[in-house]
Amino acid sequence: MMSEYQDDSRYDMRKQRKMNRLMNAAIAVVAALILFFAAQLFIFNGEDQVTEEDDSEETEELEESEDDETEEEASEEADEEDSSGPEEAPDETNRDEDEDRIDEETDEDQSEIRDEDEDEVEQEEEETERPEDGEYEPIGTAQTGSFQHDFNRDSVNWAEMEEALSYATGLSQEEMVIWHLGNGGAPDRAEGYVSLAENEDRPYRVLMEFVEGEGWKPIEVEENANR
Known part of the structure; x- marks a missing residue:
């Protein structure tokens, strides 16, 4: 808390x-x-x-x-x-x-x-106010109980993943465009590609994992990634 x-x-x-x-x-x-x-x-x-x-x-x-x-x-x-x-x-x-x-x-x-x-x-x-790789912290969560992946865009989990992407890249949620957001290779991980609309060819790749009771935590951020 x-x-x-x-x-x-x-x-x-x-x-x-x-x-x-x-x-x-x-x-x-x-x-x-x-x-x-x-x-x-x-x-x-x-x-x-x-x-x-x-x-x-x-x-x-x-x-x-x-x-x-x-x-x-x-x-x-x-x-x-x-x-x-x-x-x-x-x-x-x-x-x-x-x-x-x-x-x-x-x-x-x-x-x-x-x-x-x-x-x-x-x-x-x-300007980005994001920390360097390895210094990220969980963003917090309103989800309780055992974590279950929910990629429904209207879900609480999706909203929290969007917040984690914004936190990891420094892009505001209003300007950020999500080109891809899906499973990150493990039940508690997700991978997303985001950028500003005019920088579609130079997106950020963000790998994050869910920490029980603490929310999504970015663990790897790559600039100008290939989708």
């Missing part, structure tokens, strides 16, 4: 570590987005303030210049402005360039965040 509780606790700890990694990744993404939008607001506010100050200074200079000019000079300047046509304000051009640059940086930042998240997920999927 102590072994069963220890195994359950170990399995819960593994699940908790995976959940913590995902939560940490999500928190990092949210924090990065908050910092980005805060910086963006700060940049826009600063640009608007500088533009307003420049416009105010230009207006004051123009009014002083107009007070000093004669009507004839003012008329000539008006004719020159009409003939030259409107010009794009430098401040507006700079603002458009800055907005384009910020948009590009935003797309790059978001792309980098997505790439980092995908790399972390792929790394977590590829």
Whole structure:
């Protein structure tokens, strides 16, 4: 019973570590987005303030210049402005360039965040937490009495064999595909071939035996096995 509780606790700890990694990744993404939008607001506010100050200074200079000019000079300047046509304000051009640059940086930042998240997920999927051969322990069992092999997919024995395969290979039961699971050459042994769906040609071969009162125990794991 102590072994069963220890195994359950170990399995819960593994699940908790995976959940913590995902939560940490999500928190990092949210924090990065908050910092980005805060910086963006700060940049826009600063640009608007500088533009307003420049416009105010230009207006004051123009009014002083107009007070000093004669009507004839003012008329000539008006004719020159009409003939030259409107010009794009430098401040507006700079603002458009800055907005384009910020948009590009935003797309790059978001792309980098997505790439980092995908790399972390792929790394977590590829990582295995299985022990080395010879260090496996029975996974625990709900079966009582004398053990009898039951390869019915709806049976308790089948569910416990699936759990042992996941424990031996480090693959989650949700992603793991069982290509073969049958007798392992003895009444208390089973042999299974499992992998991720995309790695059908590189499965794990797992040989395990049933320990009375303690459950299935992996005794041999072979990677890239031939079926």
